[in-house]
Amino acid sequence: MDRLDVGLGERSYPLYFGNGNLGTIGACCKERGLGMNVAMITNPTVGSLYADGVRDSMQQAGFTVNLVEIPDGEEYKNSVTLNAIYDRCVALGLDRGAFILALGGGVVGDIAGFAAATYLRGIPFVQVPTTLLAQVDSSVGGKTGINHPQGKNLIGAFYQPRLVLIDVTVLATLPEREFLCGLAEIVKYGIVLDRELFEYIESHGDKLLARNSDSLLHVIRRSCAIKAAVVENDERETGLRAVLNYGHTVGHAVETLTGYGRYKHGEAVAIGMVQAARFSERSGLSRHDETERIVALLTRLGLPVDLPQFGADEYTEALWHDKKVREGGLNFVYNRGIGEFHIGRVTDISTLLTACGIEA
Ligand SMILES: NC(=O)c1ccc[n+]([C@@H]2O[C@H](COP(=O)([O-])OP(=O)(O)OC[C@H]3O[C@@H](n4cnc5c(N)ncnc54)[C@H](O)[C@@H]3O)[C@@H](O)[C@H]2O)c1
Ligand SMILES: O=C(O)C(=O)C[C@@H](O)[C@H](O)[C@H](O)COP(=O)(O)O
Numbered sequence: 199m200d201r202l203d204v205g206l207g208e209r210s211y212p213l214y215f216g217n218g219n220l221g222t223i224g225a226c227c228k229e230r231g232l233g234m235n236v237a238m239i240t241n242p243t244v245g246s247l248y249a250d251g252v253r254d255s256m257q258q259a260g261f262t263v264n265l266v267e268i269p270d271g272e273e274y275k276n277s278v279t280l281n282a283i284y285d286r287c288v289a290l291g292l293d294r295g296a297f298i299l300a301l302g303g304g305v306v307g308d309i310a311g312f313a314a315a316t317y318l319r320g321i322p323f324v325q326v327p328t329t330l331l332a333q334v335d336s337s338v339g340g341k342t343g344i345n346h347p348q349g350k351n352l353i354g355a356f357y358q359p360r361l362v363l364i365d366v367t368v369l370a371t372l373p374e375r376e377f378l379c380g381l382a383e384i385v386k387y388g389i390v391l392d393r394e395l396f397e398y399i400e401s402h403g404d405k406l407l408a409r410n411s412d413s414l415l416h417v418i419r420r421s422c423a424i425k426a427a428v429v430e431n432d433e434r435e436t437g438l439r440a441v442l443n444y445g446h447t448v449g450h451a452v453e454t455l456t457g458y459g460r461y462k463h464g465e466a467v468a469i470g471m472v473q474a475a476r477f478s479e480r481s482g483l484s485r486h487d488e489t490e491r492i493v494a495l496l497t498r499l500g501l502p503v504d505l506p507q508f509g510a511d512e513y514t515e516a517l518w519h520d521k522k523v524r525e526g527g528l529n530f531v532y533n534r535g536i537g538e539f540h541i542g543r544v545t546d547i548s549t550l551l552t553a554c555g556i557e558a
């Protein structure tokens with residue numbers, strides 16, 4: 199099976215990629231030496247499709263599997279759901295020999311990972327990402343957490359999984375809108391870190407949209423390799439890792455202002471990347487034709503690019519809750535043309551809002 203390692207010393211772990219490898223999850227967990235009792239956290243949508251297969255594989259490898267279901271949706275990535283997970287773990291009597299397996303998209307992965315980071319001060323966890331977005335981004339790198347009404351992912355921990363198993367066949371059942379969200383995060387890597395990847399998406403757009411498994415495996419593997427390299431360099435976002443937040447400053451504000459539901463994360467990121475591209479152009483870091491190229495690719499992929507209507511005050515308030523705010527300024531991720539980035543400081547938010555077409 200194709201494997202890539204995230205190298206973080208004693209916290210290193212493998213990412214396994216395949217086309218039909220879901221049934222190897224039990225053997226992979228065994229090989230990692232995990233305890234025999236597992237809480238498999240999923241939601242009813244994913245659970246009805248894949249929980250039986252994962253459970254069978256785990257049981258064949260000798261594990262005892264306890265199913266823990268949480269409601270489906272970004273609006274449930276909160277403290278109420280987290281507490282319900284703790285309650286179940288306590289009721290099941292899970293001790294430090296147990297581990298958590300997250301089966302689902304980024305919502306399940308983020309909240310299950312945070313539960314694992316905090317339950318009994320930390321038990322191991324495994325990621326089995328089932329959305330394209332989770333396969334290229336959220337399952338890798340150890341950002342776990344929940345939302346707060348005032349801002350996205352305001353509560354969380356850096357906590358790495360023990361292994362990530364990626365099977366592209368599960369993407370066949372993914373609704374179109376969710377699939378496109380994953381493409382948005384892949385485009386993100388291309389814009390700021392890999393011009394070749396950006397051009398690959400431009401030239402293979404039709405194949406990707408048709409979910410061709412070879413094209414998908416290519417972009418998933420490349421995205422994971424890029425993310426792994428960034429995380430290895432800066433696990434806790436003291437510098438370089440902020441690049442992975444490209445498009446998220448405005449994107450998270452859009453998610454917060456619309457109450458975590460109207461826009462999916464990838465859609466909000468697509469909108470945020472267009473605003474970041476406009477601000478980069480206005481700041482002299484990229485050309486107009488490069489901004490147009492970014493807008494054209496996202497539009498062709500069926501992603502939204504226009505900001506929802508809120509006032510400058512509302513955007514300003516939401517933007518100040520960004521985790522990249524430090525001492526009265528916001529560390530902002532710009533694109534330098536296509537394929538490179540620049541991290542700069544914005545102290546006057548109105549300059550960003552003006553570039554986005556929001557007037558005070
Ligand atoms: N930790 C990180 O580094 C990181 C990175 C990016 C995004 N995120 C977070 O991830 C979340 C978004 O994740 P997402 O886009 O995966 O959304 P999601 O987890 O809400 O999943 C999207 C929808 O698809 C369904 N689904 C999942 N897999 C399926 C499958 N194979 N077939 C059919 N339906 C399936 C889910 O039930 C859900 O309804 C956001 O909360 C975002 O903040 C975290
Ligand atoms: O892994 C990272 O680092 C990222 O920034 C990846 C993002 O795609 C992801 O949405 C992340 O959760 C955002 O991080 P946050 O710290 O701004 O909440």
Ligand SMILES: [Zn+2]
Nearest residue numbers: 383446463467
């Ligand atoms: Zn993201």
